[in-house]
Amino acid sequence: VLIKLADRLHNMRTLKHLAPDKQQRVAHETMEIYAPLANRLGIWHIKWELEDLAFRYIDPEAYREIARFLDERRVDRQRYIDNVVNILREDLAAQGIKADIKGRPKHIYSIWKKMQRKGLDFHDIYDVRAVRILVKDKQECYQALGRIHHLWPYIRHEFDDYINAPKENNYQSIHTAVIGPEEKTLEVQIRTEDMDHHAELGVAAHWRYKEGGEHDAAFEAKIPWSRQPLEWRHEE
Numbered sequence: 628v629l630i631k632l633a634d635r636l637h638n639m640r641t642l643k644h645l646a647p648d649k650q651q652r653v654a655h656e657t658m659e660i661y662a663p664l665a666n667r668l669g670i671w672h673i674k675w676e677l678e679d680l681a682f683r684y685i686d687p688e689a690y691r692e693i694a695r696f697l698d699e700r701r702v703d704r705q706r707y708i709d710n711v712v713n714i715l716r717e718d719l720a721a722q723g724i725k726a727d728i729k730g731r732p733k734h735i736y737s738i739w740k741k742m743q744r745k746g747l748d749f750h751d752i753y754d755v756r757a758v759r760i761l762v763k764d765k766q767e768c769y770q771a772l773g774r775i776h777h778l779w780p781y782i783r784h785e786f787d788d789y790i791n792a793p794k795e796n797n798y799q800s801i802h803t804a805v806i807g808p809e810e811k812t813l814e815v816q817i818r819t820e821d822m823d824h825h826a827e828l829g830v831a832a833h834w835r836y837k838e839g840g841e842h843d844a845a846f847e848a849k850i851p852w853s854r855q856p857l858e859w860r861h862e863e
Contacts, residue, residue, distance in 0.1 A: 628664070632673055635661045639680040654684035669796035669829025678736040686739075693735045696749045704756055705730070711758055711807060718774055719760075724767050731757040731816060756807070757814035761823055765790060768817045772801055775815055779805035782812070790818070798826055 639657055642650050658681040665674035683690045708730040719726045738752055749755075760771050768790060775781075785804035793799045800818040807813035818826065 650684045654681040657681040675734045682736040727761040731759045759816045761820050781805045
């Protein structure tokens with residue numbers, strides 16, 4: 628399954644060399660089968676790239692518009708994020724919390740999907756500005772959350788605790804949105820380094836290279852499901 632996903636990612640990166648009709652077919656197939664498969668297995672960095680690459684061919688006009696908005700705001704956004712990172716790093720350090728803090732990558736398809744779902748304009752999307760905080764354990768996740776909500780007012784309907792209630796693919800993280808510096812909305816994700824590792828690699832983080840590895844029921848349960856899409860549709 629992982630090889631199949633890697634192969635599809637390579638195909639999408641070189642899709643520009645195919646005829647337009649085949650580009651459309653492969654892009655739709657990727658969006659309908661392969662991106663959801665990567666999501667189900669928890670391999671987020673592959674999921675996001677597959678979605679963005681597919682969206683680029685499915686709706687090129689919308690893709691270019693969002694990409695242009697992101698590009699126009701890149702310098703100001705980076706300045707803002709750098710300021711937020713400095714504020715958080717100093718505040719958390721004062722509480723004895725050592726954290727790795729960085730800006731979170733922007734994914735064009737997820738921005739477009741949120742615009743459609745909430746009926747918002749690009750300029751009204753709150754998580755165009757976002758940071759991710761990595762700490763050592765679960766307790767520090769909640770301590771960091773308390774500090775963030777102490778620093779800035781939070782947006783009630785934009786809070787999710789996926790640590791106490793993980794997603795079906797075992798994704799764990801705290802997501803919150805606040806009215807940050809300069810009265811601008813800001814999304815913050817908080818997780819441990821181990822949670823971040825699993826969020827990026829999904830079931831691949833559990834991969835065992837030799838027989839006799841420790842049994843992982845959650846990992847084993849995903850394998851039969853992940854085979855089904857490959858059996859449903861044979862790729863050329």
